[in-house]
Amino acid sequence: MKLGILINEGPYTHQASDTAYLFAKAAIEKGHKIHRVFFYNDGVYNSSRLTEPPQDDRHIVNRWQKLAKDHHIDLVVCVAAALRRGIKDENLQEGFRISGLGQLVETGIQSDRLVTFGD
Amino acid sequence: MKLGILINEGPYTHQASDTAYLFAKAAIEKGHKIHRVFFYNDGVYNSSRLTEPPQDDRHIVNRWQKLAKDHHIDLVVCVAAALRRGIKDENLQEGFRISGLGQLVETGIQSDRLVTFGD
Amino acid sequence: MLHTVNKSPTERNTLESCLKHLKKGSAVLLIEDGVYGALRGTSSTKMVEQALKNHPIYALYPDIEARGMQDRVIEGIKLVDYSGFVDLAVEYPSIQAWL
Amino acid sequence: MLHTVNKSPTERNTLESCLKHLKKGSAVLLIEDGVYGALRGTSSTKMVEQALKNHPIYALYPDIEARGMQDRVIEGIKLVDYSGFVDLAVEYPSIQAWL
Amino acid sequence: MTEATGGIEMEEDTGGKVKKFLYINRKAPYGTIYALESLEVVLISAAFDQDVSLAFLDDGVYQVVKGQHTKPIDVKNFSPTYRALEGYDIEKLYVEKESMEARGLKEEDFIVPVKVINTAEMADLMQSQDVIMSF
Amino acid sequence: MTEATGGIEMEEDTGGKVKKFLYINRKAPYGTIYALESLEVVLISAAFDQDVSLAFLDDGVYQVVKGQHTKPIDVKNFSPTYRALEGYDIEKLYVEKESMEARGLKEEDFIVPVKVINTAEMADLMQSQDVIMSF
Numbered sequence: 224m225k226l227g228i229l230i231n232e233g234p235y236t237h238q239a240s241d242t243a244y245l246f247a248k249a250a251i252e253k254g255h256k257i258h259r260v261f262f263y264n265d266g267v268y269n270s271s272r273l274t275e276p277p278q279d280d281r282h283i284v285n286r287w288q289k290l291a292k293d294h295h296i297d298l299v300v301c302v303a304a305a306l307r308r309g310i311k312d313e314n315l316q317e318g319f320r321i322s323g324l325g326q327l328v329e330t331g332i333q334s335d336r337l338v339t340f341g342d
Numbered sequence: 343m344k345l346g347i348l349i350n351e352g353p354y355t356h357q358a359s360d361t362a363y364l365f366a367k368a369a370i371e372k373g374h375k376i377h378r379v380f381f382y383n384d385g386v387y388n389s390s391r392l393t394e395p396p397q398d399d400r401h402i403v404n405r406w407q408k409l410a411k412d413h414h415i416d417l418v419v420c421v422a423a424a425l426r427r428g429i430k431d432e433n434l435q436e437g438f439r440i441s442g443l444g445q446l447v448e449t450g451i452q453s454d455r456l457v458t459f460g461d
Numbered sequence: 462m463l464h465t466v467n468k469s470p471t472e473r474n475t476l477e478s479c480l481k482h483l484k485k486g487s488a489v490l491l492i493e494d495g496v497y498g499a500l501r502g503t504s505s506t507k508m509v510e511q512a513l514k515n516h517p518i519y520a521l522y523p524d525i526e527a528r529g530m531q532d533r534v535i536e537g538i539k540l541v542d543y544s545g546f547v548d549l550a551v552e553y554p555s556i557q558a559w560l
Numbered sequence: 561m562l563h564t565v566n567k568s569p570t571e572r573n574t575l576e577s578c579l580k581h582l583k584k585g586s587a588v589l590l591i592e593d594g595v596y597g598a599l600r601g602t603s604s605t606k607m608v609e610q611a612l613k614n615h616p617i618y619a620l621y622p623d624i625e626a627r628g629m630q631d632r633v634i635e636g637i638k639l640v641d642y643s644g645f646v647d648l649a650v651e652y653p654s655i656q657a658w659l
Numbered sequence: 660m661t662e663a664t665g666g667i668e669m670e671e672d673t674g675g676k677v678k679k680f681l682y683i684n685r686k687a688p689y690g691t692i693y694a695l696e697s698l699e700v701v702l703i704s705a706a707f708d709q710d711v712s713l714a715f716l717d718d719g720v721y722q723v724v725k726g727q728h729t730k731p732i733d734v735k736n737f738s739p740t741y742r743a744l745e746g747y748d749i750e751k752l753y754v755e756k757e758s759m760e761a762r763g764l765k766e767e768d769f770i771v772p773v774k775v776i777n778t779a780e781m782a783d784l785m786q787s788q789d790v791i792m793s794f
Numbered sequence: 795m796t797e798a799t800g801g802i803e804m805e806e807d808t809g810g811k812v813k814k815f816l817y818i819n820r821k822a823p824y825g826t827i828y829a830l831e832s833l834e835v836v837l838i839s840a841a842f843d844q845d846v847s848l849a850f851l852d853d854g855v856y857q858v859v860k861g862q863h864t865k866p867i868d869v870k871n872f873s874p875t876y877r878a879l880e881g882y883d884i885e886k887l888y889v890e891k892e893s894m895e896a897r898g899l900k901e902e903d904f905i906v907p908v909k910v911i912n913t914a915e916m917a918d919l920m921q922s923q924d925v926i927m928s929f
Contacts, residue, residue: 224650231659231693231794233352235426236384236827238566238592241867245622246649249642255650264696264794265355268387271428280426281868303699307354307399309390314433324703331790332676332707336649339657339793341566343551350560350828350929355692357467357493360732364523365550368543374551383831383929400733422834443838450925451811451842455550458558458928460467462921469687471761472718473572478820478852482917494690497721502763523731527689529724529738533763542731557818557926560828561786568822570896571853577685577717581782593825596856601898622866626824628859628873632898641866656683656791659693 226250227334228260229327231341233268234283235276239340240269244286246338251294258334259297260287261327262319264341267305270298272316288318299326345369346453347379348446350460352387353402354395358459359388363405365457370413377453378416379406380446381438383460386424389417391435407437418445462486463553467493467560470505477505479559480512490541490549491520499525500533513537521546561585562652566592566659569604576604578658579611589640589648590619598624599632612636620645678789679710684719685793688738689729693794694722695737700792702740705747712788713744715773716755716781720762723754725770741771755781813924814845819854820928823873824864828929829857830872835927837875840882847923848879850908851890851916855897858889860905876906890916 228247232239247257262269274284291298298319300310305321315321331337347366351358366376381388393403410417417438419429424440434440450456464487468475476498479489489512491499498509499520512518513535522540525531534540541549550556563586567574575597578588588611590598597608598619611617612634621639624630633639640648649655682701688694704711715723722738729736744750754773759765766775776784785791817836823829839846850858857873864871879885889908894900901910911919920926 226649229792233384233427238825238867238869241869242566242591242620245642245868246645250646250649253643253646255646263700264693265352265384268427273428273430273433275425275428275430277422277426280870284428303396304696306394307396308352308387309392309394309403309433311392311394314392314428324700325706327700328680328704328707328709331680331792332678332709336655337790337792338649338655339659339791341657341659341794345550348927357690357732357734360734361467361492361521364543364733365546369547369550372544372547374547382835383828399735423831443835444841446835447815447839447842447844450815450927451813451844455556456925456927457550457556458560458926460558460560460929467690469690469718471573472687474570474852475820481913482920484917484921487921494687494718497687497718497762500763504761506763524689527727527729527732527734527736528687528721529726529728531726531728555921555923555926557920558928560818560820560928566825568825568853571822573717574685580778581785583782583786586786593822593853596822596853596897599898603896605898623824626862626864626867626869626871627822627856628861628863630861630863654788654791656785657793659683659685659793 224255224335225258226255227258227330227337229337229339230260230262230266230269231264233265237342240283243340247290257294257296259299259330261330262300263304263327267300267308267310270300270310270316270319271314273314284316288316291318343374343454344377345374346377346449346456348456348458349379349381349385349388350383352384356461359402362459366409376413376415378418378449380449381419382423382446386419386427386429389419389429389435389438390433392433403435407435410437462555462557463488463490463549465490465492465558466495466498469494469497471497475559477508480508483516488517488519488553490546493524496520496524496528496530499535499538500530501535506535509535519549561654561656562587562589562648564589564591564657565594565597568593568596570596574658576607579607582615587616587618587652589645592623595619595623595627595629598634598637599629600634605634608634618648677710679787680704680790681785681788682713683791683793684713684715684722685717687718687721689734697794698737698740701749705749711749712751712753714753714781714784716758720754720758720764723769723771723773725768738770753784812843812845814922815839815925815927816920816923817848818926818928819848819850819857820852822853822856824869832929833872833875836884840884846884847886847888849888849916849919851893855889855893855899858904858906858908860903873905888919
């Protein structure tokens, strides 16, 4: 099945991005396809290449990057949400791309399921 | 009176930073001294120089910067909270400084009141 | 002491918990979404009116106006602006934000 | 349809609101802080047990373990891991996150 | 990359599908940004010719109350935008009766025409959707 | 600039003042980071020789429950750190009885020795403080 994921909260602060990641990993292991992960609201903070968690902690940003690379997932960061939160190409991690909200609606249309993780 | 302010949420997402700013401005107008504004939790996002809100919206980051410059307020961003959220000297707005959590405890000790704004 | 509450009482238990912890001489200031606790005719009005018998309750008027609730405030709740918020923070020896 | 709830019922009204909107054939999955709604002996247990009579309720076991609540789950609530979460998302034709 | 809420990429193939989209609004405005950013998605969705509905329940009913005056908190008042939705052919706005009444609100308190439905009808509405968005 | 939770600048003049600091914990762990980042402040505060107390009420009582096992959610289990507080002379941990009971918890369920007090006593504790921190 083709699944889309929406993440509305930033890394570390809320569990949303953690749960979404573990859900995505499990879905891929079961043979489903993750069509796209869309980062909205504070979710855009998941894409900052400057993120540096304590060494004994998970690296949420790089974990998404790797999963996306290994399984061809489109990681899309909402441009409007990103600009007002200080996320730009300048500090965007490789593997993420900034685009419009239309991509979220499109994910809803194209995916068999849209699964939302937020506050 | 000497007031300290603690901000625990990021700009635009929560009203905390807005309320804190309007409180600080009113306090200064009444002749009080704002000793320090400490940015913790998602509050650290208030210091990103890459922040670019829509043109008809308030600029929360630059508003703090200006208030601090005009009234000699110490704007301190917690280093531990900032690192795990991708705020570093690289994207820190001028007028803010990154330092340790001890500065928050010190604010509690030195200020006549510590006023907290969060979620 | 001064207690600030910034959450709606119809969404979270914050205001209810705060009101249970008021001592003689304490006051409550409702700010941000907390101002929904200052309204007449809601499911939390009774709880707030009860607390009002023993404690001063303030609400930040700019937040009430922003939400279009100007004509709905419970009688007896005192309206303040940011300057009044500062006065309250100064008047009471300590302040607790109910986050 | 599948409803997911990620907030504690002793902090917010989310679970209560969700349970009021369940139709025949709907299921609930408790995740993150929502798993506190799956526990015996709490102030929300009765409400959940009532809903359980008419609807399947699932809870994400990794979140229960994380919070040390392994031995407190209401009988009848089905425990799933992330793989089971995926199965539920696939099984039901639509999914609503109660944020 | 386009500015602001733009960036609609209509060239993407949506396969001519029409799905039922429901936007759930359960949070009060201004205390958090969710109400505004939900509305921004709704506006974009208009360009996709989908079957769009908006649901306001719990504190979400406060989003569409009239008389909002945000200058004193220096935040943009976005409530007039709900009135603009009609121009985008988004006309299905539902307010839950029980949520409205628990907050002392009446149908005439809303800034835009809404259909007031009860909890059971709201549950039916949710059940009948393909894609449910919440923020 | 020092890494992580460090950066304590003891050279700053705190005027030899000793204030009563109360850290209020009302949120459950893991769903959000507040419990962890509150604990990080508590640890730093130990270096300042202040009179520190911790209060756990509402969902905050879940923070100190034993048996937490976070490997399955791939998040660090910070609950053992509460046991380390004693080594920093932070020994005043209060749990509210009514909050504990509403969650079906008993005194023996906690990972660290706590003093269980009722709502009125919690109100007294709050009232007697100079600085109240909440996150």
